[in-house]
Amino acid sequence: MTSAPNPQRRSEKSRQAILAAALALSGERGYGAVTVEAIASRAGVSKKTIYRWWPTKGAVILEALSDMAEAATPFPDTGDLPTDLHTQMAAVLDFLSSPVTGSAYAGLIAESQHDPGLAEALTAQLVGPRVAVAKQRLARAQQQGQLPADADLQLIVELLYGPVYYRHLLHLGPYSRDRLRELVDRVLDRWS
Structure with a gap:
């Protein structure tokens, strides 16, 4: 029986090269045309190295996007909920509009x-944590009296972000x- 490799033995330099190569190739070729072989070649590592750390190219790209998402789409808390939502959602639009991250994310979905x-990992590593951050910001808005105590935070998140992803996945711009x-204003008006 083979044991899983120790993640602490990963070379961070190789890891970063692999993640960067995966995203760059996705931006250049489109997610579907990216292969583990191409990622390995671009990163200067062996396929064996990639498969030791990730089971599929999707897992590689998911880790790359997860690493970037938090920094690229921060959720401010200035005390002004509509402005904070607009700022954060504008960052999401930029993330999804990028030829690199947008192509990778659409392909991954x-x-x-x-x-x-991969669907389970996508929810656990990328979507779930980002939804949790949004709900935390909305919960603070409830505590500050900007949203009613009975506002359905999950529904608010879905109403705000659903249209953004709909437009992205259907290539509507x-x-x-x-x-x-x-x-943002229309969704928040529902709970004012």
Whole structure:
């Protein structure tokens, strides 16, 4: 029986090279055309190294996106909920509009439709934590009296972000900043 490799033995330099290569290739070729072989070649590592740390290219790209998402889409808390939502959601639009991260994310979501393990990992590592941060910000708004105590925070998150992902996944183009502000205002008006 083979034991799993010790993650502490990973070379951080190799890890970063692999993650950067995976995202760059996804931006250049599109997610579907990226292979583990191409990632290994670009990163200057062996395929064996990649497969020792990740089971699939989807797992590599998921880790790369997860590493970037928190820094790229911070959730401010200035005390002004509509402004904070607009600021954070504008960062999400930029993340999704990037030829590198947007292509990788759309491909990852598509692949997760027929890979239950990847779907579970996507929710656990990327989507779930980002939803939790949004709900925490909304909960603080409730405590500050900006949202009613009975506001359905999960529904608010879905109403805000659902249209953004709908437009991204169907290649309809991102919202303009004005349209984004209108979306935020309309959703929050429901609970005012």
